[in-house]
Amino acid sequence: MESINGRSSGGRPSGAGAAAGAGAGPGGRTFSRRWILGAGATTLLTTGLTACGSDSDSGGGGGTLTAFVYGDDAVKVQQAAVDRFNKSTAARTAKGKVKLERIPGAEYPAKLRTAMGSPSAPDIFFNWGGGSIKDYQEAKQVVDLTDTIENDPALKSGFLPAVLAAGGLGGRHYGIPMRGMQPVILFYNKALFAEHKLQPPTTWDQLQDINAKLKKAKITPFALGGADTWTELMWLEYLVDRIGGPEVFARIQEGDASGWGDPAVLKAAETVKELIDDGAFGSKFSSVAYTNGGAPAVFAKGKAAMHLMGSWEYSTQLGKFPSFAKNNLGWCAFPSVEGGKGDIRNVVGNPTNYWSVNTRAGNKDAAIAFLKDCASETYAKALVANGDIPTTANAAKLLDASPNPEFAKFQYEMVEKAPAFTLSWDQAVGSQTATPMLTEINKLFVGKSSPSEFVSALKELK
Amino acid sequence: MSAPSPTKAPADRPSAEPGPAGAGTEGRPRRSGTATAGRPHAAWALPGVLFFGFFAVVPMGLAFYLSFTSWDGLGDPTPVGLDNWRKLLDDDRMLQSLWLTVLLTVVSWAFQTVIALLLGVWAAGRQRNRAVLSAIFFVPFLLSSTAIALLFYALLDPNFGIIQENILGSSSGAFLAIVFVGGWQFIPFHTLLYQGGARQIPEVLYQAAAIDGAGRHRQFFSITLPQLRHTITTSTVLMVVGSLTYFETVLILTKGGPGTDTAVLPYLMYEAGFKSYDFGYASAIASFLVLAATGLSLILVRLTGFGGMRSTREGM
CATH class of the missing domain: 3.40.190.10 (Periplasmic binding protein-like II)
Incomplete structure (x- = not known):
């Protein structure tokens, strides 16, 4: 019930982008019908399962972008990245800030799915690449990042190619690696x-x-x-x-x-x-x-x-x-x-986890600017300090700073040298x-x- | 807990009115008497009706609609006619779940009723120690079912729990654990029902029986039990509907396992909806549950003559 309230207050005035994305008729009607269906399914099937949590305003023009993330211990690296981004010039240029929403572990996929079918969908979301985003890709709810990556050398050559590829589907890129391997x-x-x-x-x-x-x-x-x-x-x-x-x-x-x-x-x-x-x-x-x-x-x-x-x-x-x-x-x-x-x-x-961008995100420029930070050395260093092995191309030279360099190097080489x-x-x-x-x-x-x-x-x- | 039963029972009352004649003549005037004495306006029910309509009837209707569609939670549902319902009849797992649900309902009922009835009758006594103990017995009901399930999950841990056996990993062990945890939580509530019911029984009946030389056991079986039959019906309906919708404990204790051996209907519904994202099929299971729960409570009410009840003191 709480989630219903959250949803109605979080309802965005213009859902046109989303409806067009889903390839369905005139924006308003489709949108509200989907909202009711989502609300109905949620109430009936989850009675008490879905905790509130989604009280944030998603998108809504320039303002704040919501990012759903799997809420385990490693989330502190993403929190630090968000804090850094919100103070950066990139955020000011793109006129957007990011707000991280931590979804506790096991129920993350179900929570993401329910949210993605509703008006309070996240603008940026954590995923496992490949099959985990297939349904969203088919519903045209995830932004194709291929051109963004091609046109940005920092992204294009910033990650291990196999890892970057695993975040995509059918040769197109939909995700930016954001955690350790x-x-x-x-x-x-x-x-x-x-x-x-x-x-x-x-x-x-x-x-x-x-x-x-x-x-x-x-x-x-x-x-x-x-x-x-x-x-x-x-x-x-x-x-x-x-x-x-x-x-x-x-x-x-x-x-x-x-x-x-x-x-x-x-x-x-x-x-x-x-x-x-x-x-x-x-x-x-x-x-x-x-x-x-x-x-x-x-x-x-x-x-x-x-x-x-x-x-x-x-x-x-x-x-x-x-x-x-x-x-x-x-x-x-x-x-x-x-x-x-x-x-x-x-x-x-x-291979790792990825950030993907919702096609309904109000401010895609800000979302992409935030994603670019994942290729930075600062971000990679934060991952290393947390004991993770970044999937960035230059990670090898950072591993000495790991809490356990021996284990870090074993892992990095294991993945780098793997034939499959x-x-x-x-x-x-x-x-x-x-x-x-x-x-x-x-x-x-x-x-x-x-x-x-x-x-x-x-x-x-x- | 579950929406259909509480509304169904009172709604059923007027229709059953003409039926059983027995105490009818005596009951009727009393009823209209209360009606003239400042009965609340129908509009008073409006908040309740709205709340129930918006949070129970509307979602139920939507789930029923969804059961005729294919929907993965994204985009728009596609109508598929009776496909989901056909799959429901065809699915081996559905059959197993149905059987498990029936088994869970029957075993839980037997387990909870026997204990709750005895405890309730015992607690109905006016002794002070009984009042104190009944208050303590009631505590489990106040805890959230998730908290209770997590507690027992920790206690049943095979390596670090209090009973270091592979209980949740064996089919019968896991099933009985679910029955036990459910009982532990809900017996207090039903005890309270029986305690209230037993206190309603007029003392004179026992006095008369004592004069006739009836012992304690005879009094229990010939007075207490028959006098409690409406309480038994109420409690049974609540238990049956509760068992049909029993979910959190299964999710936390066993996740339907080992294999699929504790995957009762609500869990199967959850799995179809929130693991496979097949909301159409999940809604078909949900609709089936609503129909089954409503049907069962109606049957129970009819069979026991609960619908014709005028007062809990009927039969006096």
């Missing part, structure tokens, strides 16, 4: 490895050998926050890559659902099942979560020896178990699989496919479906 890394507990005289694995056989030794010592080989399905997804992403190469998922990503029938997918699912049956994740992983700190704690307290996780695991551990992060946290690439086609240097994960960087599956495919896909993955991990049932269920996905 997030490859998925195999973390291990150095103290436990030393105690049991183990070396980080480079092949699957070595990994199984390590598992056997750890289990004998009554240590769970891997921490896994299975209550969050995306943690399970990482295992399949790497296994499919190592077994069948990056081409297998690339085909699926392009919309060919029969690609799930590739033998590599079945082999990966069978490998997962072997790991589970073998107790590699322990017996309780299906009720352990990552997001509430469960899995990181299991790992940091030595109950599990390894943890396959995004690079943010380092800062998570640094926040919760600083001495573990500083002294005992080790990292390595996901091992190769004997006879598999995938290169051990291939990486899965999220596969985008997280749930971000790469559209949301309509991602949801049932995650459900099927969870069913595989909790033993509700067999590897072959898993494959046939995935083939059914559009």
Whole structure:
């Protein structure tokens, strides 16, 4: 209910730009109908789910631009950028200021979606590039930044080309990289490895050998926050890559659902099942979560020896178990699989996050001026200081200033040298496919479906 | 909590009036008596009606309209006729969700009614310690369901909680956890209903029974229970409708998992709407829920003769 009030007071007098963007009839009517529908769907489906939050006036001519951002710890870098921008001459020239709106973690995509369908949409919004902005691009709600980037050397050559490209769709650019890179890394507990005289694995056989030794010592080989399905997804992403190469998922990503029938997918699912049956994740992983700190704690307290996780695991551990992060946290690439086609240097994960601009933004000049700051050295330095690895082309020389230069350089080289960087599956495919896909993955991990049932269920996905 | 039931019950009353004759002759004059004694003008209901219309009826109507369209939350909905409703009949997950919802409703009802009824009757006694304890029992109902779910989520953590078992990771464990947490939250409310109901029972009935030599158990089954039957109906309708719309606890405790084994209808609706952004299908599920909840409460009210009720002291 609060959101309804917020929305009506935030309603913009002229919605013409938006309506034209959506390719629908005369502005006013379409707009109000959509507002009512949005309001209706929101009230009915979220009763109490959507907290207020969107009391800001979006766009409305010169004034303030609203930027939606995923509200985790890293947001301080964006806040600093906003403060810097609002005082800058660029902001004065463009006659606009930016106001950051932090949306708490897990519900960010749903909140963004609801807002984008309403008059109180953000002017600038955080996203994961690729599949995560596909619907907005199709609805013509995201500004094509290709020409802006082409005409601005600072943007064009400012970022790693592969990362910049991953923010786009169909060869056009829609996003500017604004956070650190997030490859998925195999973390291990150095103290436990030393105690049991183990070396980080480079092949699957070595990994199984390590598992056997750890289990004998009554240590769970891997921490896994299975209550969050995306943690399970990482295992399949790497296994499919190592077994069948990056081409297998690339085909699926392009919309060919029969690609799930590739033998590599079945082999990966069978490998997962072997790991589970073998107790590699322990017996309780299906009720352990990552997001509430469960899995990181299991790992940091030595109950599990390894943890396959995004690079943010380092800062998570640094926040919760600083001495573990500083002294005992080790990292390595996901091992190769004997006879598999995938290169051990291939990486899965999220290249980074992006800022995109809403086509309805009142002051696009100001929005783009704000985005340009992401290519600046000041911004990159702020990311480095926060423990992130910027995706800017010149990041390598900044990494010495990182809280952990060794880890920073490992990550940067891992991404820079990767022959293939596969985008997280749930971000790469559209949301309509991602949801049932995650459900099927969870069913595989909790033993509700067999590897072959898993494959046939995935083939059914559009 | 849920909109349809509270309005349906009173609206149903006049239509059922001619039906059961029993106490009718006695009830009628009393009713018109109160009508002449300064009954409020119909306009007094206006704020309530407007509020209900704007926040319940209008969104419900819109959801019903959306259920005949395909809409991803952006742009304009495209009419697709009965596609979503056909999908509803066809969807294996829908079938599983329906079964889980029915199961949740029945199990929650049994769990909550037995405890709430006994506690309520016990709390109806005038002893001081009972008054103090009833006040304490009521506390869980005052907490937000999100807070309660988060609390239990922490308590059930397999590594750091108080019960270090894989409860939420096993199908039956997760289901029972949801039933338990729901009960923990709502039993106090139903206890209050039964406490009020039991206090309405005239003392003379018990005195007469005592003279006839009825013991405590006999008094409970022959006086208390029959006298509470309208309270049982009220409480049942509220529980059924509440279970049909039970959502936050599922979202926080299990996210419908493990697999899809606790994905009840409201959760499936949430997933379709806010994970897959298929608002058309989500609205079809929502509309189905509204119809099912309304239908069920109507049936319950009819079956129990609740509609013909004149007073809670009927049968005296």
